[in-house]
Amino acid sequence: MQEDRYELNKNLAQMLKGGVIMDVSTPEQAQIAEAAGACAVMALERIPADIRAAGGVSRMSDPKMIKSIQAAVSIPVMAKCRIGHIAEARILEAIEIDYIDESEVLSPADDVYHIDKRAFQVPFVCGARDLGEALRRVGEGAAMIRTKGEPGTGDVVQAVRHMRKIMGEIRALTARSKDELYEAAKQLAAPYALVQYVAKNGKLPVVNFAAGGVATPADAALMMLLGAEGVFVGSGIFKSGDPAKRAAAIVRAVTHYTDAGQLAALSEDLGEAMVGINEQEISLLMAERGQ
């Protein structure tokens, strides 16, 4: 991949900042998301909560379904491929997807290797639980990072844990002396040049969003307060009582995340939130897929 193309792909993520990316399964849902103020949508046949409920192998969505969503909205459209599934990623590139999510929500196709994302023209976003994982994905060519969280649960605890970990490790790196960075890179199992970048700049070299378990405006604001630059909401919207209203409230909560008065108003009368499952109650931890 040309360096120019990689820069342009990182730049698109910069335009998404301060925004909410919503999981949608139909053109109608995509239009509801766009009307509520989503800055992008993630097209997938089954949202994570349903994938979790159905069990079995979960794969890339039908390209026809993704194309119907591309035709329904003017905002960027993302879609997921399985970890390591080069062919699924090529298919998504062929239908001119705006961003590919190489995602642990789907069943991994490769339990060792991630996709060499630098070999593609379209951008990739990848999940991470800590700084080392984030930098390994950036090293492979990811143009955007998100926390893994625990998708489809409505429980924000893992997204919080991952964001805290990543931000804490970034802060720690900035305090290291130059000669300590080699050892830090070894400990993090991350490319040295990227470790150097983080130590110098105090931030990831790409945009960092929160994902996994965000269900309320307050959850979204919490992730922003912890340092997220934007938020993915999966099952939280279309598994709730009033998706349009909740979607709109989460978008506004991300813009006004420091304004508690606004957040209080936005949290009123949203109808039922998705039921949710606590992390102790689930047997499948999607976040552990792909290291």
Place this chain on the structure above:
Amino acid sequence: MSAARVGVLALQGAFREHRNMLSALGAESMEIRRRGDFARGVDGLIIPGGESTVIGMLLAEYGLLAPIRAAVRAGLPVFGTCAGLILLSKHIRTPHGTARGPLGEMDIVTQRNAYGRQLGSFRAETRFAGVGDIAAVFIRAPHVVRVAPHVEVLARVDGKIVAVRQGHLLATAFHPELTSDPRIHQYFLTLIETHRAVLGPCCREAATKN
């Protein structure tokens, strides 16, 4: 005269990049999210890149459209990049037809997503009138399809209009804030200074009173 204070609309998108650029140039900046932020007074306003649908919707909901329009008419300098260009355009063209721009203060017609999806995003060299050769970054960018006679075309790429100025209003289809070249922001700061000199020190108050 004190350093210019520039408001940066911070509803969604790449507003921090603009603030970094302004601070590198020694200008003061503040984030504008609500009507109250705007009422505190600014010498200029930047509308950043992001999703124009999202920013337009939030502008209307948080009561910012009317005060910004009034301020523009009172002479407040405004600089829009990408989504900002779209929001400032009088007319916006999409595959589904033509709509009025939410702010609509520039007499131009703009085509949204003029270069297609992300695969169509690109970087190009262009000559910017009054500045010189620059590298322009286009991300799912619009371009201007028509301008009124009093609108000055500042830059073109492949014959398409990508930067315009209408008096105190400046707009680009590309993102100077994503490069390390501060000249376009400097151009805007100069535009602010010129207008402050003409309008006098009272302009900050008058321009944002509504």
